[in-house]
Amino acid sequence: MVIELEYSSSLNGASYLLFELKQVVKLQQKGLSTQEIRNIVVDENVFQFENKGRITRTLPSVMRRAKVIDSTLASLLTxxxxxxxxxxxxxxxxxTDLLFYEFMNEVISEKLQNSDYLIEKKDINLFFxxxxxxxDKVASWSIINTEKLKRAFLQVLFESGMLKDRRGKELNRLIIDEQIKNHLIHIGDTRYLRAMGE
Structure with missing residues (x-):
């Protein structure tokens, strides 16, 4: 399934959310509809957020991510x-995030291919x-929005294990499980493996 993506700054309010994604995928595996999942997540506070407003902000991103995870990846995830x-x-x-994919593909993957393990502020600034x-869409974003997005990108790198520490600049190579590798190649998503530095 190909989703035509546009640039978006949604990563600002919904950066990593691994725990939340797992919860939604588990509900999907039970055969629940999108609406049923939404209702359960909100009514039972499945994400365990103190602030109900945060659920409504993050849920659309988590649902989008869950939709692109097929049954093989869902089993591996859970x-x-x-x-x-x-x-x-x-x-x-x-x-599900074109701008972040391009950042991974054009900045991170290139650095790893060149054995350059430092991500610096200027790399991110040049990309943006x-x-x-x-x-025009990216150009129309406010400076505050763009700065927040840069931080969100680094947060995703840190939480995924690609950035050694939160405030640091040193990149790690991910160890990607053979099952994931083989599956992504099998379904024609090799470009995402390359973007992760494979």
Missing amino acids: EGSVEVGKVINLYAIMK TAKSEQS
């Missing part, structure tokens, strides 16, 4: 190790400058 879950979540974020020159 039954596999935390490391396996992190890789699948990173894949789902890239698959280039995108705002290519896209």
Whole structure:
């Protein structure tokens, strides 16, 4: 299933959300409809958020990610190790967020291919400058929105294990489970593996 993506800054309010994605995928595995899942998540506070408003902000992103995870990846996500879950979540974020995918593909993957394990502020700034020159939509975002988005990108890198520490600049290579690798190749999603540095 190909989803035509547009640039979006939705990662601002919904950066990593691995726990939340697992909860939604578990409900999907029970055969519940999108609406039933939404109702359960909100009524039972499945995400365990203190603030109900945060559920309504993050749920659309989590639902989008859950939709791109097929039954094989769903089983690996819910039954596999935390490391396996992190890789699948990173894949789902890239698959549903065009700007983040391009960042991974054009900045992170390139650095890893060149054995350059430092991600610096200028790398992120150059990426966003280039995108705002290519896209009126990105150019229209406020400076505050763009700065928040840069932080959200780094947060995803950190939580997925690609950034060694939250405030640091040093990149890690992900160890991608063979089952995930083989499955993504099988379903024609090799470009996401490449974007993760494979």
